[in-house]
Amino acid sequence: MHISTLFFGELDVQESEVVTFTQGVPGFEGLTKFTLVQPEDSAPFSYIQSVQNGDLSFLVTDPFLFFKEYDIHLSDSLLEELKIETADDVIVWSVVTVNSDFTKFTLNLLAPIIWNVKSKMAKQVILHDSEYNVKHEIVLGEAAQVEG
Known part of the structure; x- marks a missing residue:
């Protein structure tokens, strides 16, 4: 499928690249793809780019790059809902918020x-x-140290 996006211009997305959010995204429940x-x-x-609304995308990152001790428990009902069979099936993303001058x-x-x-x-x-919340500050240099 071909989508026109706000930040990435025209994108060709294969059906195999589309992920379904079972209940939409909080605040955007009608958007599931x-x-x-x-x-x-x-x-x-x-x-994470909506294929239904080209104007909507979320900046995300792997939280474990910045918080090695980050620990979450997935309920049995969630494992069943998402058809998760092994840990290798799962990627965890955290939504990133950037302040207006891109310094923080x-x-x-809290909501992976x-x-x-x-x-x-x-x-x-x-x-x-x-004990987690919606705004854990990160320092970009920390990720580079983890990767390198």
């Missing part, structure tokens, strides 16, 4: 996106009874 966009110059950040970056560790690469299903979940 997304694809991952990973521009080379954006590492360690990626984008925060991760939402659980992405099953095998079943092509995903869901943003809220971690109840958690």
